[in-house]
Amino acid sequence: MASASSGNVSKEKRQQSEQSNVRQTTIGEFSKRPITDHRKRKITGLLVNFIVKDIRPLATVSGDGFRDIIHFFKPGYVIPSHTTLWNTITHQYDELRAQLASDMKDQSVSLTTDLWTSPTMEPYITVTAHYLSATWEMKAKFLHTCLMPERHTAANIAQRLTDTIREWGVVFCVIHDNASSMNLAMTLCEDFSHDLGCTGHTLQLAIKAGLDLPEVAKAIDAARRVVSHFRHSAVATCALKKRQAQLNVKENRLQTDCPTRWNSTFTMLERLHEQHIPVQAVLEDETVTKSTKRKALSLRASQWELIQQLLPVLRPLAKATTIMCGEMHVGLSFIYPVILNMAEDGVLRVEESDVVAARNFKNAVRKQLKTRFKLDTEDDLAGSVPIMACILDPRFKDLHFLPEKTRVEVKSHLIQLLQDGEADQPAATGGAYDDAPTDINVDNNNGEEPGKKKTRLESDYEELFGPHYASKIVCQHLPRGGTRISPDDPHPHDEQPSGWWARNEKQFPRLAKLAKSYLAVRATSTPSERVFSLAGNTITRQRSSLHPAHVDALIFLNANQERRTRIINEEDFGESE
Structure with a gap:
């Protein structure tokens, strides 16, 4: 028995010895493997990705501490020079710009723009593009963030904006802040159809x-x-x-x-x-x-x-x-x-229970809103971009929030736009008014059962829009033949109008073309302002050595990360080891 026991122990030791010989490769041993050209390109690509995703100056990868980390994991890898890294970034930048230009070709593009100052007191201008794609998806793409050291006069702003528009193509509308120099700059530009002051800024001023x-x-x-x-x-x-x-x-x-x-x-x-x-x-x-x-x-x-x-x-x-x-x-x-x-009719209506200060607050804000949004004058309201967006949005197409006279003017303006654009349309699909809406039926009951509890979204919308809001839209349309067509297509509260148009584009092709232009316009310049947090992180005092051209490229690549990823995936960074 003792001999058998000794034999078993000896066998177990041999098995343990054999298992130890097939142990997992250590990091140290892995790092000592010869580095291939494919692997070098992959590591370089990851370094570039690190610089872009974290928005770091090129000098970051030159630091001794960073080099020690790279040397530990891959002793044979030599970090490329700043010139090589920047050339790689520039290559991605140029490719992405070309792809975005292709994406926006033949689209109705609107821009948001704003001027801002970095923590290092360098002035910049940022421009963002917005459009609805062929599948009615809302797209927002940063175009550039450029240093603007010259005085921010209307003429200089207009020139910068004109350069951007001519570089990227035709623009339908520009959304900007309400500074007097910016407003004047819009009158000096001739490369877009419309401009619109930032609604966010206007609300800020009215409520303030x-x-x-x-x-x-x-x-x-x-x-x-x-x-x-x-x-x-x-x-x-x-x-x-x-x-x-x-x-x-x-x-x-x-x-x-x-x-x-x-x-x-x-x-x-x-x-x-x-x-x-x-x-x-x-x-x-x-x-x-x-x-x-x-x-x-x-x-x-x-x-x-x-x-x-x-x-x-x-x-x-x-x-x-x-x-x-x-x-x-x-x-x-x-x-x-x-x-x-x-x-x-809403929250700014004065109530008997209001204290004097609350009553004064409501009156002041209401007066400001009426003045700033020209609610009393109704001058040029019918042809304004926001009102045209309303009639092209199935949620507000009835225009019941407007006086009857203004509603008629809005519909007349829409029909005129359809007539003006008819020369660009194929001639074989009916008359000029085939797409023109003539009426809207509003089902205020929404098909709800009595006592049915409203969702939070429904309650929010009713609070904001009051009795003018309709959750069920019935579009009516009068073709040349005089036959009345009423496609009954409910439009739920939580659906974007782009979803409705995606389903009905073929039925209303001319209106759909206008809808793509007007519904893609942003109400505020916030998308451009969003770069503040990004750029503020980029241009800190520790990173003030960044060249303005680097700021533009890094923010452009970072902000358009989803599209950039496709470029990276298409590049051959090498094989796995």
């Missing part, structure tokens, strides 16, 4: 007029002091958490605001109102808050009441701003249905 009223501003300043106290005091913050738990209130932190972004002020007030009771409890606790501090921080009862009355007004305004600023959905057609409903 109400927030700047003395009594409202005092309440906001008082709220800001309370929030600042809790944000800077660890003792107060800890006490607030305990009170939240005791009172069974959500343990949310108070939010600070940015004075240049009114919706952040709304967020601050909303959160403070939510935490009203635990906040007051902490401020009144003498073991946490000194009496002198408490007196300086306490809001008066009238100020709490004012905040409570402002929130139901600010909330839909914030929702409207969010919808209009959406980059990948149609927002332009929302402007007049939303603004008119709010100004006339």
